[in-house]
Amino acid sequence: MTPTPTPARLPGLAEAADLGRTPVDITAVLDHLAAEADTAAPTSIGFPGAVDLDHREVMARLGHRLWNNIGDPTDTGGTPHTRVLEQAVIAWLADTLYMPADDRWGYVTTGGTEGNLSALHAAHRRLPTARIYYSTAAHYSIPKIIEMLGARGVVVEAGADGEMDYDHLAVRVRRHRRWPAIVVATAGTTMTEAVDDTTRIRAVLDAFEVPGRHLHVDAALSGIPLALDGQLRLDDDSGIGSVTVSGHKFLGVPTPCGVVLIRDSLRRDSTPVTYTATLDTTVTGSRCGLAAALLWHAIATHGREGHRWRVSEARHLAAYTVDKLTTAGWPAWRHPHAFTVVLPTPPAAVRAKWLLATNDDVSHLICMPGVTHGQIDAFVTDLTDTTEPGGGPGSGYPHHPRVIPRPRPAPAGRGGQ
Numbered sequence: 001m002t003p004t005p006t007p008a009r010l011p012g013l014a015e016a017a018d019l020g021r022t023p024v025d026i027t028a029v030l031d032h033l034a035a036e037a038d039t040a041a042p043t044s045i046g047f048p049g050a051v052d053l054d055h056r057e058v059m060a061r062l063g064h065r066l067w068n069n070i071g072d073p074t075d076t077g078g079t080p081h082t083r084v085l086e087q088a089v090i091a092w093l094a095d096t097l098y099m100p101a102d103d104r105w106g107y108v109t110t111g112g113t114e115g116n117l118s119a120l121h122a123a124h125r126r127l128p129t130a131r132i133y134y135s136t137a138a139h140y141s142i143p144k145i146i147e148m149l150g151a152r153g154v155v156v157e158a159g160a161d162g163e164m165d166y167d168h169l170a171v172r173v174r175r176h177r178r179w180p181a182i183v184v185a186t187a188g189t190t191m192t193e194a195v196d197d198t199t200r201i202r203a204v205l206d207a208f209e210v211p212g213r214h215l216h217v218d219a220a221l222s223g224i225p226l227a228l229d230g231q232l233r234l235d236d237d238s239g240i241g242s243v244t245v246s247g248h249k250f251l252g253v254p255t256p257c258g259v260v261l262i263r264d265s266l267r268r269d270s271t272p273v274t275y276t277a278t279l280d281t282t283v284t285g286s287r288c289g290l291a292a293a294l295l296w297h298a299i300a301t302h303g304r305e306g307h308r309w310r311v312s313e314a315r316h317l318a319a320y321t322v323d324k325l326t327t328a329g330w331p332a333w334r335h336p337h338a339f340t341v342v343l344p345t346p347p348a349a350v351r352a353k354w355l356l357a358t359n360d361d362v363s364h365l366i367c368m369p370g371v372t373h374g375q376i377d378a379f380v381t382d383l384t385d386t387t388e389p390g391g392g393p394g395s396g397y398p399h400h401p402r403v404i405p406r407p408r409p410a411p412a413g414r415g416g417q
Helices: 026-043 056-062 083-096 112-126 141-149 166-175 198-207 223-229 289-327 348-353 373-386
Strands: 105-109 131-135 152-156 181-186 213-218 242-246 258-262 271-273 278-280 340-344 357-359 362-366
Touching (some): 026 373, 056 289, 083 105, 083 258, 083 289, 105 289, 112 141, 112 181, 131 141, 131 166, 141 152, 152 166, 166 198, 198 213, 223 289, 289 340, 348 373
Parallel strands (some): 131 152, 131 181, 181 213, 213 242
Antiparallel strands (some): 242 258, 271 278, 340 362, 357 362
8 A cells, every 4th residue: 555645745736836847746735734734733722713613514505706895885786795794794793892873884804913003094084183192012024004194003022911101191191192193002912912901091191182083993802792791892882993904713714804994084085996996995996705705604694692602611711721730730821801821931842742822931822712621631731741850930031920911900990991
């Protein structure tokens, strides 16, 4: 019997990059990619993608066609599209966030970065001299977007737990108080899933009587869970002008996507495009209608109560993980709302097997919906088996216990908390 080829020797794989010269064994390449993904799945616990939802029905029915949601979601013409589903997704999320029905607009994006760009572009057009404030724990897209806009950014320190340092924000705002302010708050920072308190941010802006403001919330990971809790709201009392969430994180859509919501009153008029007979209101123009259909399917299949149950189960697993790690002698913690568990960076042998997110001597795993108790138990077993006997966490890494911060007590304020 012919032995199964190793991944590196699969027919056609090495030649896959040279499409212009060498015949490619297409089936072998696709099989290899699928096998790699299947092999990695049980130990991929470091990045936020839910794996409990089944999207195969949508992919089977719609995945072989082009669905181009070009222009504004309210446009009706053009090539085959799923704008009616996109509108339903926008309405569901806006309702969940208590956004006023007469002051809302949004669309399905390629992900959180495009959502941030769309929101900050709208804010910058309205407040072109504004300083854009963001914390050191904000997503890496924010300084990139500020550079793209030709705007002035102001960096604010974050605490060790990932939440914005409001005292330092006050220092920075005081220095630039003559200028309008665009502030990027984060609901779910990349390393600790910290949530910035928009009530405290607004208090700082009020204290220095900032002339003109826009408060944007980058809620890529935590936005939907917090909205389902009622802890993130875009009602008139919130003072929040825009928000972005990801679709491939909590909703587990199998293609990068997201949703941006902006108060309609804070946008400028858009330009009609004769060629497409649409309004040019979005960053990319042509947009993936399949992503809108996948988001709609995830929402319609489970509804609010189903997704609240998914949030609860994921948080219970995160609490279990903290208990399991600390019992095993590894200091770990999480914010009360979070799926993310923070721990000292494990030894290289553990990280070679388990896909974790690591920043120097701090790592995290994320108990997204679909991650199981069995995966957590296996990770902790590998962690304790790899640690030298008697050494405890950080054996050979004596700095570890020092770098595990504890979250600050949650404030009573609403907004981003």
